Amino acid sequence: MKAPLSWILDLVDVPDGTTTEEITDRLTLTGLKLEAIVSPGRDITGPLVIGRVLTKEPEPQKNGKTINWCTVDVGDANGTGEPQGIVCGAHNFEPGDLVVTVLPGGVLPGGFEIGARKTYGHLSAGMICSARELGLGDDHDGIIVLPPDAGEPGQDVRPVLGLDEETIEFEVNPDRAYALSLRGIAREVLVSVEGASGFRDPALRDTPAANDEGHPVVVEDAEGCPVFVARRVDGFDPAAPTPDFMVRRITAAGMRPISLAVDVTNYVMLETGRPIHGYDADKLQGAIVVRRAREREKLTTLDGTARILDPGDLVVTDDSGIIGLGGVMGGETTEISDSTTSILVEAAHWDAVSMFRTGRRHRITSEAGKRNERGVDPTICEAAADRVVELLVEHGGGTAHPGVTVVGSPPEMPVVAVAGDLAARVSGMPITEEQSVECLRAVGCEVTGSGTLSVTPPPWRPDLTDAQDFSEEVVRLVGYDKVPSVLPTPPSGRGLTRPQQLRRWVGRTLAGEGYVEVVSFPFVGEADLDALGLAADDPRRDLLRLSNPLSAEAGFMTSTLLPGLLRAAGKNVGHGTTDVAIFETGTVTLPRHAGPAPILPVDRRPTEAELEALDAALPAQPLHLALVGTGDAVSGGWWGEARPFSWADAVEAVRAVAAALGLEVSASAVELAPWHPGRCAELSVDGEVVGHAGEVHPKVCQAFGLPKRTVAAEVDLDLLIARAVHLRTAPTFSSFPVAKEDVALVVDASVPAADVEAALREGAGELLESIRLFDVYTGDQVGEGKKSLAYALRFRAPDRTLKEGEAAAARDAAVALAAQRTGAVQRA
């Protein structure tokens, strides 16, 4: 809300010498936050004075243009008292006129510095200004000619043009609709600024009594439209200009002046907060009827939009049909035009919820709608209509029709029981009941009783419905700045939960492994899943669709972190960071198609069954961890060659995370997009699949702008964390000597090393302390389709030194079982 200061001060007095900043500081503390203080002349500096044109000599130029060489009396403003010679391109003035003159040294909006300069063969010392040059509007047809009584030459012209006038812009919270009016703001000044007094309520005026001579109005839906007031002005001069003060104030308040009739309704809306609608009375046919729209009824509103109405919409009709969306926007057929001479003024109170729904349904935001949907004082319809009539008559030369139509009556304000000590209990301040009552009365409440107060809010405060609402009114007037600072004493906390701690460890582990955490948006499109190469029946294609995504290409919540992560890796490569290791943890969305989520009552706690129904309707949202590596895993340098990322790095990173959780991961081959079909590991913990890792399919690399051999992993972190070992048992070591045995086994290339190792372990028995695969060989020496696996085995007994041949026997048993299980043959 933008409020010209002069307008505020028309309605309330502040002590002499109170600065604008003092006013806005106080209002900010009581709830009207200052956004900005602006004045139209803030960008103008230096001498800007009234000048009287003494001479004006037209001088035609070669370019076809005619300029005027003028002398202008600027009094003593130029320091000499001599007339000022100025070249002027405009023609809409005559010698003797008072004009706006900027002298050398002045600066106009846009940093336009004025000096004395040679032009058209003259030394032009200054400029005669148009409204546009002063930043006062777009009117560039000519210079400003001031009224003859504007002042004396040489006087500062700023006060004359209102250039000094300050406008305060406030942020108005949605519950404080009354502050969308000068009336409301002035009232806030009254209760907020020390020493403010003399509030003059613009809605407090004597209005003529209702009679039967007014325009006939029938309200069929009194709930939707509790009050409808109609007044009429005849003999209005449609050509009458809007007075300057009104144009200035409407403009300062952020609205566009249109015509006197429209400007007056807007002016009164700004002044009182009550939206007004004006009809061309001659275009009305018969009685006005207010009702709800019928299915599929149509209306073309003032903005030229043809709309199909909803049965929830409140409409204003006459014999011709629908002529307006009540409280939201008028229709074209009865619009006030430049030939309108009879105006019907409507000041009606509308149901706020209906206004909100209609505005949202038809996507209409208007100054009227903004006020109506937040709640307007229902008691001021007659006063507002009367004020409009007064201004139309005063400035448009019409006469007020004696008819006064008033249908309905304002709804009663509720009486709310408020504990006298509530404000003190809520705020923690020693606020007495007397103080509370005083504050409540200051904001317009009626208060009776003691102990438990009976409080009736003022009609402009429909937001005050609950006892707690009144406590806020008290506390804000006592002052939020006076609330003491006291730390509560919580009971002993239990700290982070185990999963919360472990999640941090996962991040630290990966950072230690050289991966950098990134955060991506969880939005994904089908094209992203195509780029991953997911099969048509891949469960990850079952996505939760957003109704209103920001972009059609990313219209779903993702089921996998990989698209975002691969995209981020591609971007890094694109920026020239060719070696990238990144990870992300985040929830993915896996629909369960178990909706809908019920809308439960709010006047009681939901039952357990109702809460279960809420949760059941939500998609599963497990926490995933994904990582991507591309380029070199180990950089090259003076120490040796670089080592590019390999599928094994992705598996190892997951193993590192698992190890941090006390878990061991086993890997087995699987074919799954987006991985290379021969280089993808399915990762399991205790037989449960937790995720996948490996080299990314070359086509997928290409799709994301990544080099081949990029590696990736994605695991369900919730599953891992759920399995994390909580209490680890302390290990025991044998201090007897170790016996080492190496074996090399030749197996078919297709045999997983993990199977060979498992057989060796089992066959070796209890004496085996550790086993390590130290070489894998393929080539001529082992033959086509075969591979040689070389293992180092360490044997040790916990309680004795092994006897001669014991280790060798265990080794032989291990090899024998491997031979039996995997067809392994020991290499000579």
Add this chain to the structure above:
Amino acid sequence: MSGPNTDYDPVEVTPLKADQVEAMREAALAAIADAADLDALKQVRIDHAGDRSPLALANREIGALPPQARKEAGQRVGQARGAVNQALAARQTVLEAEHEERMLAEETVDVSLPTTRRRRGGRHPLTLQSELIADLFVAMGYEVAEGPVVEAEWLNFDALNLGPDHPARTMQDTFWTEPAEDHVVLRTQTSPVQARTMLTRTPPIYVVCPGRVFRTDEYDATHSPMFHQVEGLVVDEGITMAHLKGTLDHFASQLFGDGITTRFRPSYFPFTEPSAEVDVRCFVCRGVDSASCRTCRGEGWIEWGGCGVVNPRVLVACGVDPEVYSGFAFGMGIDRSFMFRHDLEDLRPLFEGDVRFSSAFGTEI
């Protein structure tokens, strides 16, 4: 002087002669002193202390002497051999030390060479900031509560006193999901976690809920469709705005520095009443000569978040008896706090995944 004594005949040796033994000893000591390195010393040891060295041979002769001469000869030779062995050991120590010194000098490297074989990893600064904030509250005895980001409409709105026609619903541009009749949204705030907490715990409740939230804001330098919030909720007997103020003052001083406090301004949130905007004292200029301060743009205060006393209607919907308990709640943007705490003007680097950004913050902030 060193080298084997080739021209002597053991038979002719007269071991008892003091000057001869003395000469052997002198020759040996001179050779030891002259040995330039460990190899040379090894040879000297053979020549002068070995089995065939003059002193060893002289020693052997002692047995052939008349008994009355043996004692004296034995003493003389023994002393000479002792002196030689001592000198050998001393020289050995010196030469070994010299050798080691030389070897170490030869092994000198350029320690200024780069050592970064593997790039360092890092965690996302928003993760770190969330954890830092969580830790501040955990230290006060709070617990960290969590909830889903795809959330039931009732929990995101209705339970928080935002009925279907509440004008405030338009303040929050919500991502809705399909089918619409499922009443499922992307949470617009972390407040549904507060509701869930009240529904599943009994007071006293002291929790913070950091998490991701979503609004349909176009992505630009100051808006993002996804951002991070931290909300706090306290429900206990006798909780007041003063407790809220105390908690936020403490929070501010922990996050932004000693002596940094907060300011409340009346505001409106459906789930709190009274409600307040929280401004935090600018930690750069501390409100002194703010005019030129970039961080607070001359205001001396920075808009930080919203807070208030939990609306009794919310307590009722969440099964808490408002006659017994009262509470406060607050919420701040983690991203926003991060931006002004770390002087970041454009938020987009937070979500672009450029490793140069995250790695700058390492693993702690």
